[in-house]
Amino acid sequence: KQESPRTARDDSKDLAMCRILLAELESHQDAGPFLTPVNPKSVPGYRKIIKKPMDFSTIRDKLTNSQYLNLETFIIDVNLVFDNCEKFNEDNSVIGRAGHTMRRFFQRRWTELLRQN
């Protein structure tokens, strides 16, 4: 059995990776519904159903203000955007499908970039 690696992975490129990943999410053609916070006044039920709202502009602000401890806490916030979308929208809806498409895109890109590192 392989010894479990005692060396930590090199995280020196993680901030650059988060910036690349967020720019790609923001410029994705299906990003529309996720770019800014959902306005609870214009979406009945949203505030009650979604306990932890998240969107790409909020993630951008947090990244700019060094509020992410590491790559993991960044990935958790991005996945929160897609988990909220799945909770609130039917899979068979324009926004529901956009959420699935964006989640698959993000999953592939961060694993690709991590492998490159």
Ligand SMILES: CO[C@H](O)CCc1ccc(O)cc1
């Ligand atoms: C990321 O978008 C949110 O899931 C809200 C989607 C939504 C907004 C207005 C509606 O009438 C229905 C769904």
